[in-house]
Amino acid sequence: MTDPLLPPAETPPAEDSMAEAHPERPDGDVWDHPGLWLSLIVIGCLLVAAFFGARILGL
16 A cells, blocks of 8 residues: 655655754844844944044044
8 A cells, every 4th residue: 555645745754763853942042133243233333433433523
């Protein structure tokens, strides 16, 4: 007898698989917040630009 057809989104079960699923990382890791890093970079760029702007206006 043939195997039953599975819907396209399903994968057939693995035979003789000894591997276990990878453990998921807990939420809240430092790299899970790209907005924080982007804001720190933008603030740093603005501080450097303000420093040079102040130097130009001070001359």
